[in-house]
Amino acid sequence: MDNIILRVNNLRKNYGKIEALKGVSFEVKKGEIFALIGPNGAGKTTTLRIVATLLTPTDGSVEFMGFDLRKNPDKIRQGITYLPEEAGAYKNLTGLDYLKFMANFYAEKPQDVDMYIERAIKIVGFKDRLKDKVGTYSKGMTRKLLLARALMTKPKLAILDEPTSGLDVINSLEIREVIREFVKEGVSVLLSSHNMLEIDFLSDRVAIINNGQILEIGEPKALKDKYSADNLEEVFRRLVQ
Amino acid sequence: MRKFTNLLKKEVKELITFQLIVSLLFTIGLFYFIGNIVQSEVQKAGEKRDIHVFNLDDSQESKALLDGLSYAGFKINLLEGKDKAEAIEYAKNSNINLLIVIPEGFSEAASKFQFKEIEAYSFIRSFSMTSSANAAIVDQVISEINKLLSNNFLKTNFPDFNPEDIKNPIKSRDFVVIKDIMAEGSAAEVSNIVYSQSIFIPVILMMIIVFSSQMVLSAMAMEKQDKTLETLLTVPISRNQIVIAKMAASALVGLISAGIYMLGFRYYMGGFMGNIHESGQLNELMQKLGLQFTSCDYVVLGISIFLAILCALGLTIILGVMVEDLKSAQTMILPLIFLVMIPYIISLFSDINSLSLPVKVLIMLIPFSHPFIASQNILLGNYAVVFYGILYMLVVFIILIFICGRIFSTDRVLTMKLRFGRKER
Structure with missing residues (x-):
């Protein structure tokens, strides 16, 4: 329990x-990546926004x-971070200022801010551009900055809505790697995606959701075995049919 | 507190943009420039009035008449010439603005009360304030000549009397009474001074309210447009602190901006009002009547203005919840501007206190009306009205903050737009 x-x-x-x-x-269990998968309008984002x-x-x-x-919504906010699908950052702030601004909400002492920023710099991978305004960043850079913001504090639960949305293959791979690394360090992740192949690779357990209802929950491999499918897309298709 | 300060700093940073600084500097420069031009035009109009005279009546009386005009403040320039046409032609070519022609036999005719007409030629070369002053100068010249002639006549025929006493046998002494205080002076002058002192208050208030409200709305719109609001609402800080930080930052930047604008506006108004100053006598009258702000009065007025700003910001936050982007923010500010404009315009052209009761009640229900009338009520010692206004605004502000808090603590802050026809995923 x-x-x-x-x-x-x-x-x-x-x-x-x-x-x-x-x-x-x-x-969602401690230290696991739990994914909600389903088509657009299935209820994934609504679920994440409620949590x-x-x-x-x-x-x-x-x-x-x-x-x-x-x-106790305030207590919950202390233990979670949320990355919305279409999130942005304050364009007039520099990347560094944005990270410091967000870090200050979670830091208990000033040294914590420095520690969070160090972590974030490792995640974003573009230290030299952090003093530029966010408005000058590409979509991929902004998404990495936002992911760094969500993970730098090592929250108990990181809620990531379509974390690789709109990113190219290389950026998507990097972000998946970062998520995996942080899970190893004890962060639990609740994420959503309509990219079922990505979820197959990334998540420990998945919930297949459609039309506001969860159709199935389980480990990707177990679900594929249960429905004799090669991938989660096939599992989903069989469940819907 | 640390989290609140962190948020407040961010809000201020977001509001003070390069565009805002440029716009403020540009406005100051513009006001200063226009003010200087207006001031120089006003100075020109107020300088010793230059008139050119072509005197065809070469008598001692007409010379004495010109001396009289000179004594009355006109600078007399006599033109030499053969005839009137030549004098007019000369004036036309010599940049002369006003030419007075005294006809031949003028003095003789005047002594027999068979007046001949004095001709005044105004040469209009532009339509500036200086050129329009010519018409007034002509009237003044004629008035002075009439005065001189009638005084001379009265002096000659009634040497034991002062001509002014004959022309104006009834004299008056003006007294101004305010509540229990009475002092000798002109009511019109007192009203003018009070008006010129308090005219800035509605302007300042109007500017601060509109500025700050626009900033809150823009900040809310930017949060929604740039998709940063959702993230902000999930960080560990209370929703009330988010609301207060937004209001505080906007009030702060609004106050600074309005202050800078007012500085420019002062230069501008200084151009028009530079010649209005209180004489020592008038100052003494104002002191006697108690028509001067004490330090406490300024504090009370400041509280009244500040509460009006807070009410406006509270209302703006509620309007801001329904804003989706910067474009809709521009539309959403309109209801607030109307609410501010109503008492503003009434206070400029009328006296809110003198309106009929139902209209007065309606106006007083608008919280922004109270600071507009506060300055005059403070001067007149009607403190009860001012304090009721402050209390009313405080109650309105508390209600607005409560509503803001309720909206921000629920998901209405994100879903309120749903009621206006958009679907949420």
């Missing part, structure tokens, strides 16, 4: 008459390290 860091139970979310989530339940304390669920519960989402 102690191995569970996040427990999502029967989560529902309505936007007016639209039912975005129809009772989603899953758990990240951005949206209030219509029904159901979310418990992170024993804290209830409705009662």
Whole structure:
């Protein structure tokens, strides 16, 4: 039981008459990469935004390290970081200023900020450009900066929505490597993607979600075996059919 | 507190952009430039009035008349020439603006009360403030001549009387009464001084409110447009602190910007009002009537203005939640500008205190009305009205902050736009 860091139970979310989530339940274990996979509009982002304390669920519960989402959102925010799919950084700040700004929210003492920045520099890989304004960065550089921001504090749970969205193959590979490294150091990851091949490579367990409902949960290999499929895309197709 | 300071610093950094600094410097330069031009034109208009005279009546009386005009503040330049046409031609070619022609036999006719017409020629070469002053000079010259002639006549016929006493047998002494204080002086002069002192307050307030509100809206719009709001809302800092940091940064930058704009505006207005100054006598009158701000009055006025700014910022945050990008932010500021404009315009052209009760109540419901009328009420000693206004604005501000806090603590800050027809994924 102690191995569970996040427990999502029967989560529902309505936007007016639209039912975005129809009772989603899953758990994330410590030190694992748990992925939500599914097509656009399946409910992945809504689920992640609820866990990240951005949206209030219509029904159901979310418990992170024993804290209830409705009662203790501030406690939850101390242990998580969230990387939205279409996130940006403040264009008028330099990359370094942005990292310092974000680090200051998590640091307990001034030395922590320096430690976080050092970590972030290793992740981004473009130290020489960190003194330039974020507005001058390419999409790949901005995404790396944002990923560095999400991981530099070594959160208990990093929530990453489509972490490699819009990136080229090389940048995507680098980002996947970085995520894996941080998981080895004890960070748990909840991520979403509609790229099922990427998830196959990256995640320890996956939940296949469609139309606001989770259809299946398991390790990629176990799911492929269960549905006699070569990859997760085939698993998904069989589940939907 | 450290997290709040961190956020506040970021907000200020985001607001003070290169474009803002350039725009402020440009505005100051522009105001200074226009103010200087206006001031030089006003000075020109106020200098000793230069008139050119072609005197065809070569009598002692007309010479005395010209001496009288000179004594009355006109600089007399006599033109030599054979006839009127030649004098006009000369004036036309010599950059002369005003030519007065005294006809032949003028003095003799005047002594018999058979006045001949004095001809005044204004040469318009531009339509600046100086050229328009010519018409006024002509009136003044004629008025002075009439005065001199009538005084001479009265002196001759009634040597024991002062001509002024005959022309104006009823004299008056003006008194101004404010509440229990009475002092001798002109009500019009007192009103002018108070008006010239307090005219800046609505302008300053209007500028600060519009500036700060635009900054809050832009900051909110940028957060949404650049997709940074979601990240900010998940960091470990309370939502109330996010709201307050945004308001504080905007108020700070708004105050600085408005201060800089006002500096420029002062140069500009100085051009128009440079010649208005209080004489020692008038100053004494203002002191007697208690029409001067004390340090405490300034503090009360400052609190009133500050609360109005806070109310505007609270309202802007609520409007900002519905903003999606910079373009929609420009539209969203309009309701607030209207709310500020109503008391602003009324306070410039009328007295809010003298409006009918229902209209007055409606105006007073707008929180921004209170600082507009605060300065005059403070001067008139109506402190109760000012304090009620402060209390009212405080209540409005607390309600607005409560609403802001509620919006930011729920997902409405992200989903409110859904109600306006957009679908959330």
